[in-house]
Amino acid sequence: MNSALTLPRLMLLVSACLLPGMLHFTTEWGLIVPVQLLWCCSCCAFVEWLCNQWLKLHTAPLSNFSWLVTGILLAKSLPPFTPAPYCLGAAFIAVGVVKYGAGGLGKNRLNPAMVALAVMALCFYQPLHQSGEMNASYIRTLPWQEVLLHFFSTSLPSLPDGMSSATPLTRGNSAGAYSWSWLSFAFGGLILARLKIIRLEIPVAILLSYVTFEILMGHSLWQACQRFGLGGLVFAAFFIATDPVTSPLSQLGRWIYGGLIGAIVSLARCNGLYPDGIAFAILAGNLITPHLDQWLWRWQNRQTA
Numbered sequence: 001m002n003s004a005l006t007l008p009r010l011m012l013l014v015s016a017c018l019l020p021g022m023l024h025f026t027t028e029w030g031l032i033v034p035v036q037l038l039w040c041c042s043c044c045a046f047v048e049w050l051c052n053q054w055l056k057l058h059t060a061p062l063s064n065f066s067w068l069v070t071g072i073l074l075a076k077s078l079p080p081f082t083p084a085p086y087c088l089g090a091a092f093i094a095v096g097v098v099k100y101g102a103g104g105l106g107k108n109r110l111n112p113a114m115v116a117l118a119v120m121a122l123c124f125y126q127p128l129h130q131s132g133e134m135n136a137s138y139i140r141t142l143p144w145q146e147v148l149l150h151f152f153s154t155s156l157p158s159l160p161d162g163m164s165s166a167t168p169l170t171r172g173n174s175a176g177a178y179s180w181s182w183l184s185f186a187f188g189g190l191i192l193a194r195l196k197i198i199r200l201e202i203p204v205a206i207l208l209s210y211v212t213f214e215i216l217m218g219h220s221l222w223q224a225c226q227r228f229g230l231g232g233l234v235f236a237a238f239f240i241a242t243d244p245v246t247s248p249l250s251q252l253g254r255w256i257y258g259g260l261i262g263a264i265v266s267l268a269r270c271n272g273l274y275p276d277g278i279a280f281a282i283l284a285g286n287l288i289t290p291h292l293d294q295w296l297w298r299w300q301n302r303q304t305a
């Protein structure tokens with residue numbers, strides 16, 4: 001972590017590195033991406049302000065821009081066309097419950113965006129599942145009036161016949177399944193690594209572990225590499241799993257942590273109920289992080305004794 005940066009500058013820099021991927025994602029899905037992005041960021045800012053008022057904290061609640069990063073992460077993590085009320089609920093969970101429930105910024109044991117995504121997936125599987133099945137080429141043709149109408153309601157746009165027969169991860173040849181925006185997110189993540197804001201061990205370990213388990217599950221090396229673009233694997237590997245608060249401190253710990261996440265994502269995609277499983281994989285890694293750090297610290301002390 002680059003200690004020379006102040007917290008607001010750090011958050012703005014992370015947000016800036018997320019923008020290339022979000023712009024690329026917009027070209028694939030259309031107007032719904034900036035609409036959902038602005039709404040999620042506004043919801044996170046509102047909940048941040050509300051928590052500060054409720055707890056009577058004598059600080060400028062929006063000055064550190066952590067709400068901005070959380071909002072962008074939520075907007076990308078939630079399926080396109082997740083209705084606005086669900087996005088607001090996710091913001092309350094991420095900021096109000098996980099962040100402030102743990103005592104504030106930097107004290108949360110679990111990643112706020114991933115907790116919100118996991119809770120929404122468990123509690124509202126049907127609407128989110130249906131939302132994620134929609135075809136990107138169809139969504140791009142919707143006029144802005146229809147995008148706003150459906151987004152700010154609890155209904156989803158009706159789909160042409162045959163467009164909602166399977167999940168994105170099982171329709172590898174559909175327009176809505178594969179996203180090349182992972183290249184832009186990888187580019188932004190590499191900038192963060194170059195600036196020493198994140199460590200590359202975690203994303204590299206996730207991707208290597210993922211490819212290995214995909215091959216063990218019967219896919220070829222080429223197929224395993226192609227599946228990078230399914231879901232949000234690369235985005236999560238660079239921008240969520242690398243959260244310094246919820247990831248290991250030691251280099252070996254980061255390799256183990258990343259390897260575990262990659263393995264769980266592969267197993268979830270091949271055998272799980274949920275289409276992706278990234279949220280559950282990262283939360284599992286978050287939970288073992290304190291124990292992993294303690295175990296490695298004790299092991300290193302015994303080696304040097």
